[in-house]
Amino acid sequence: MxxxxxxxxxxxxRRLPLFSGIPPHELEPLLPGxxxxxxxxxxxxxxxxxxxxxxxxxxxxxxxxxxxxAQGTEKLLAMVKPGQAFGEAVxxxxxxxxxxxxxxxDSTFLIVAKDVLLAMMDRNPVFARQMLASISMRLxxxxxxxxxxxxxxxxxxxxxxxxxxxxxSGDPACEIRLxxxxxxxxxxxxxxxxxxxxxxxxxxEGGVIEVSGRTIRVLDTQxxxxxxx
Amino acid sequence: MxxxxxxxxxxxxRRLPLFSGIPPHELEPLLPGxxxxxxxxxxxxxxxxxxxxxxxxxxxxxxxxxxxxAQGTEKLLAMVKPGQAFGEAVxxxxxxxxxxxxxxxDSTFLIVAKDVLLAMMDRNPVFARQMLASISMRLxxxxxxxxxxxxxxxxxxxxxxxxxxxxxSGDPACEIRLxxxxxxxxxxxxxxxxxxxxxxxxxxEGGVIEVSGRTIRVLDTQxxxxxxx
DNA sequence: GGATTTTCTTGATTTCGGTCAAGGTTTTTA
DNA sequence: TAAAAACCTTGACCGAAATCAAGAAAATCC
Numbered sequence: 001m002x003x004x005x006x007x008x009x010x011x012x013x014r015r016l017p018l019f020s021g022i023p024p025h026e027l028e029p030l031l032p033g034x035x036x037x038x039x040x041x042x043x044x045x046x047x048x049x050x051x052x053x054x055x056x057x058x059x060x061x062x063x064x065x066x067x068x069x070a071q072g073t074e075k076l077l078a079m080v081k082p083g084q085a086f087g088e089a090v091x092x093x094x095x096x097x098x099x100x101x102x103x104x105x106d107s108t109f110l111i112v113a114k115d116v117l118l119a120m121m122d123r124n125p126v127f128a129r130q131m132l133a134s135i136s137m138r139l140x141x142x143x144x145x146x147x148x149x150x151x152x153x154x155x156x157x158x159x160x161x162x163x164x165x166x167x168x169s170g171d172p173a174c175e176i177r178l179x180x181x182x183x184x185x186x187x188x189x190x191x192x193x194x195x196x197x198x199x200x201x202x203x204x205e206g207g208v209i210e211v212s213g214r215t216i217r218v219l220d221t222q223x224x225x226x227x228x229x
Numbered sequence: 230m231x232x233x234x235x236x237x238x239x240x241x242x243r244r245l246p247l248f249s250g251i252p253p254h255e256l257e258p259l260l261p262g263x264x265x266x267x268x269x270x271x272x273x274x275x276x277x278x279x280x281x282x283x284x285x286x287x288x289x290x291x292x293x294x295x296x297x298x299a300q301g302t303e304k305l306l307a308m309v310k311p312g313q314a315f316g317e318a319v320x321x322x323x324x325x326x327x328x329x330x331x332x333x334x335d336s337t338f339l340i341v342a343k344d345v346l347l348a349m350m351d352r353n354p355v356f357a358r359q360m361l362a363s364i365s366m367r368l369x370x371x372x373x374x375x376x377x378x379x380x381x382x383x384x385x386x387x388x389x390x391x392x393x394x395x396x397x398s399g400d401p402a403c404e405i406r407l408x409x410x411x412x413x414x415x416x417x418x419x420x421x422x423x424x425x426x427x428x429x430x431x432x433x434e435g436g437v438i439e440v441s442g443r444t445i446r447v448l449d450t451q452x453x454x455x456x457x458x
Numbered sequence: 459g460g461a462t463t464t465t466c467t468t469g470a471t472t473t474c475g476g477t478c479a480a481g482g483t484t485t486t487t488a
Numbered sequence: 489t490a491a492a493a494a495c496c497t498t499g500a501c502c503g504a505a506a507t508c509a510a511g512a513a514a515a516t517c518c
Contacts, residue, residue, distance in 0.1 A: 067372075069380045077375070089365035092358070098372045121361075122354035129321070129347065132357075135364050136318035142371050143296075143327045146306070149379055150419050151298045154505065182466065190379045192506055197467055213466095213514080383475065411496065421476050426497055442484080442496095465514070472507070483496070488489100 009034050012059045012110060018085050018134055021126055029123075033116030039063075039103040046087075047100045054113040056087045061107025064184070065099045076187040078141075079104075079180055088135050091117070104180070149190045155227070157189045158199040162209070162216065163225050172221055178214040203227065238263050241288045241339060246312050247363055250355055258352075262345030267337055268292075274330040274338075275316075281326055283342040285316045290336025293413070294328045305416040307370070308333075308409055317364050320346070333409075378419045384458070386418045387428040391438070391445065392454050401450055407443040432456065 013019050013027055013034065033054065039045060039061070046052060048068060063080040077099055080086055090097045091114050121128040148157050165176045178185060186196035200216075203209045208224045210217040218224055242248050242256055242263065262283065268274060268290070275281060277297060292309040306328055309315050319326045320343050350357040377386050394405045407414060415425035429445075432438045437453045439446040447453055 067376050067380060073380055075376075075379045077372075089368040092361050092365045093369060095369065098369055098376075118358065121357055125351035125357070128350055128354070128357040128361075132321050132350075132361055132364065135361065135368060136321045139318040139364060139368050139371065140322060140324065140327055142368065142375065143306075146371065146375060146378070147296050147304075147327075149375070150304050151296060151302055181464095193466075194468080194507085195505055198505095201467080410494095422496075423477085423498085424475055427475090430497080459518105461516100461518085463514105463516070465512100467512070468510090470508085472505105474504095474506090475502105476504090477502075478500085479498105481496105481498085483494100485495085486491100486493070488491085 009036055009110065012036070012108075015083070016057050016059075016085070016110075017083050018057065018130055019127075021130055022124065026120075026124060030112065030116050030120055033113035035111050035113075037109055037111065039107045039109070041103060041105050041107075043103045045101040045103060045109075046097060048098060049096045051094075051096055052087045052090050052111075054087075054111045055085050055091050055117065056101070057085045057110045057112065058082050059108040059110060061103060061109075062105045063101055063103050063107055063109070064180075065101050066187075067099055074187060075190065076184055077145075079184070079188075085134060088131070089138070092135075154189075154191055154195050155199050155202060155229075157191065158196065158203070159224060159227055161185070161189055162203075162218065163221075166218065166221055166224075173217070173219050174221065176216045176218060178216065182214075238265055238339065241265070241337075244312070245286050245288075245314070245339075247286065247314050247359055248356075250359055251353065255349075255353060259341065259345050259349055262342035264340050264342075265337065266340065268332040268335070270332060270334050270336075272332045274332060275326060276329045277327060278325045280323075281316045281319050281340075283316075283340045284314050284320050284346065285330070286314045286339045286341065287311050288337040288339060290332060290338075291334045292330055292332050292336055292338075294330050295416075296328055303416060304419065305413055306374075308413070308417075314363060317360065318367070321364075383418075383420055383424050384428050384431060384456070386420065387425065387432070388453060388456055390414070390418055391432075391447065392450075395447065395450055395453075402446070402448050403450065405445045405447060407445065411443075 010024070010027060010031060013030065014024060019027060036059075045056070045063065058080050060082050063086075065077045065080065065086060067075045067077060078086075080101075086101065087097065121131060148160050152160060162176060167174055182196060183193045186193045189196065191199070200209070200211050203224070204211055206227060208218065208220055208227055210219065239253070239256060239260060242259065243253060248256060265288075274285070274292065287309050289311050292315070294306045294309065294315060296304045296306060307315075309330075315330065316326065350360060377389050381389060391405060396403055411425060412422045415422045418425065420428070429438070429440050432453070433440050435456060437447065437449055437456055439448065
């Protein structure tokens with residue numbers, strides 16, 4: 001993880017959704033507290049138990065958040081895409097981080113120090129609301145994951161995941177491109193890779209999807225959503 | 230759920246942790262947006278899909294937050310105790326509520342309307358931080374639950390739960406009083422009641438605990454935490 | 459572009475925890 | 489305090505998904 005100080009951190013900042021509602025000149029006081037970092041694919045960004053200096057924001061690349069057991073078992077919590085923030089809750093609570101983070105591709109991200117964030121919130125109520133909305137969203141996503149993991153069986157989880165990936169358009173048929181490996185998706189859904197594979201196979205046999213590598217062709221979105229056994 | 234307008238809503242407000250850092254005179258502008266409600270035991274407060282007028286705060290009694298499937302299966306997410314807030318994330322996102330809430334005892338609670346809350350946050354940075362910390366805490370708890378539910382087996386989950394209930398004191402032995410029925414705890418840990426019962430039995434056989442009704446006597450906290458098979 | 463590693467699939471087997479059923483407790487209610 | 493209801497425990501059984509194993513496909517690397 002290499003610190004880096006480019007001329008245009010403020011450019012990157014401005015493009016992040018969390019700061020998009022803020023007029024550029026109000027972002028300036030933030031700058032002394034922002035550092036840019038580069039991480040190579042597979043590099044660990046932080047680990048469970050670490051304390052974080054500030055919130056992390058992915059500028060480019062891809063990262064994953066995951067939990068581990070003492071025995072080494074891993075559970076994927078989220079894939080982080082450019083523009084997304086992570087570690088907000090940790091920073092505001094001043095507690096050891098409950099998850100670990102790893103770059104899955106070569107990535108660039110910003111760390112915005114806690115103190116400048118808090119100062120900004122004090123100064124700018126719009127930003128405070130934005131921050132609150134961002135964490136609230138995280139909470140809702142986690143609830144939804146909890147629902148999937150605890151109330152659904154393996155097939156329903158896969159169906160649920162695919163359904164959430166469908167584009168807004170009401171097209172009866174469409175294509176989904178999985179954005180990570182199937183093993184990672186399996187972990188995200190709390191399934192063994194084998195079980196995930198079998199679920200896809202099952203859906204394909206039922207004639208609702210066609211699988212070829214990471215591309216999944218959904219033949220009938222309606223039937224997918226209501227697919228049973 | 231009966232609306233109610235007592236003389237001293239501000240008394241109740243002041244005692245809630247979320248508002249404890251706020252000088253009493255600053256709470257005044259909030260009052261027009263606060264309503265007090267009474268609910269009988271078993272009364273549903275709101276259901277998944279509802280939109281909430283404001284954050285809910287339990288003043289007295291007990292409530293539970295839970296998720297349901299179409300088939301009627303329930304999963305307990307949290308028990309709410311007096312002083313705790315719920316529904317914050319829903320309010321700030323303006324989305325349908327992802328969970329349902331029910332009073333488990335006769336209860337009194339306050340609903341603080343969204344608009345006065347936002348106004349208060351704009352006016353008072355300390356409160357904004359408090360709000361953020363509260364939601365962040367919720368997020369951490371949910372992460373911890375996720376960890377229990379996905380990375381641990383049934384026995385480990387029960388051990389984990391009991392360990393978290395231990396008092397701070399380093400006493401090797403102590404007593405835990407379960408604060409809900411065992412079926413509810415089972416649901417909280419995502420276990421069938423039978424499995425929960427068997428896990429307790431197993432621990433008792435192993436000589437680490439003694440169970441009598443809702444009272445659990447932990448004989449050796451150290452052995453409990455590291456209990457295997 | 460062939461070799462090597464990683465990822466994915468498929469089948470056979472096992473196991474953990476859920477379900478069903480029945481009996482025992484405790485709590486509630488009248 | 490007796491009856492009813494709710495709650496808890498225990499045993500027998502079953503099933504969904506994990507694990508194990510091995511081969512196929514895809515991606516990565518010299």
